Amino acid sequence: MAAIRSATIDDIDAILELEQGFGVDAWNKDQFESELTNPYAYYRVAYDGSTILGYCGALLLGDQADIQTLLVKPQYRRHGIAMALLDDIIHYLKDAHIHEVFLEVSATNHAAIKLYTKLKFKNIGIRRNYYKTGDDAVIMKKELQP
Numbered sequence: 001m002a003a004i005r006s007a008t009i010d011d012i013d014a015i016l017e018l019e020q021g022f023g024v025d026a027w028n029k030d031q032f033e034s035e036l037t038n039p040y041a042y043y044r045v046a047y048d049g050s051t052i053l054g055y056c057g058a059l060l061l062g063d064q065a066d067i068q069t070l071l072v073k074p075q076y077r078r079h080g081i082a083m084a085l086l087d088d089i090i091h092y093l094k095d096a097h098i099h100e101v102f103l104e105v106s107a108t109n110h111a112a113i114k115l116y117t118k119l120k121f122k123n124i125g126i127r128r129n130y131y132k133t134g135d136d137a138v139i140m141k142k143e144l145q146p
């Protein structure tokens with residue numbers, strides 16, 4: 001059973017190991033260090049004991065936020081962990097008076113697009129060739145009601 005807590009610098013190695021799942025678009029250690037020490041970032045991990053099962057982070061910018069990363073360990077997918085991480089973050093963003101949440105997702109990532117659509121994110125545009133793979137990014141936005 002997964003629980004959720006704040007991510008810390010000590011989680012970086014476990015996060016990086018999972019992050020390899022993003023292939024050429026995977027973030028590196030410097031990027032995660034900079035995110036986890038950014039005072040405007042809110043990063044959470046799902047865990048079971050000492051095992052990190054997934055992570056998700058957002059950057060807060062005024063009354064807007066961007067979901068920066070989201071990943072669940074392959075063998076733990078389809079158990080509601082991504083939904084629980086996003087619910088947790090959205091709850092925090094509402095309390096922080098954020099009105100709009102944005103994210104980019106590969107147009108070929110049907111699992112993630114389905115997840116975000118379930119959470120009422122709307123497709124608001126396309127960025128062509130956004131990823132190193134050459135895939136387009138779909139830009140999605142969710143409005144948060146106070």
Ligand SMILES: CC(C)(COP(=O)(O)OP(=O)(O)OC[C@H]1O[C@@H](n2cnc3c(N)ncnc32)[C@H](O)[C@@H]1OP(=O)(O)O)[C@@H](O)C(=O)NCCC(=O)NCCS
Nearest residue numbers: 070071072077078079080081082083104105111112114115
């Ligand atoms: C996308 C991802 C985060 C989903 O994580 P997860 O913990 O498996 O998702 P959940 O179990 O919370 O799924 C919630 C809902 O999202 C949708 N969904 C999730 N994975 C799906 C899949 N593979 N196919 C279709 N729908 C899917 C479903 O509607 C699902 O509800 P259901 O299981 O009741 O049908 C996971 O597949 C992952 O880590 N992928 C690689 C990294 C990634 O793509 N991150 C997003 C970058 S923008």
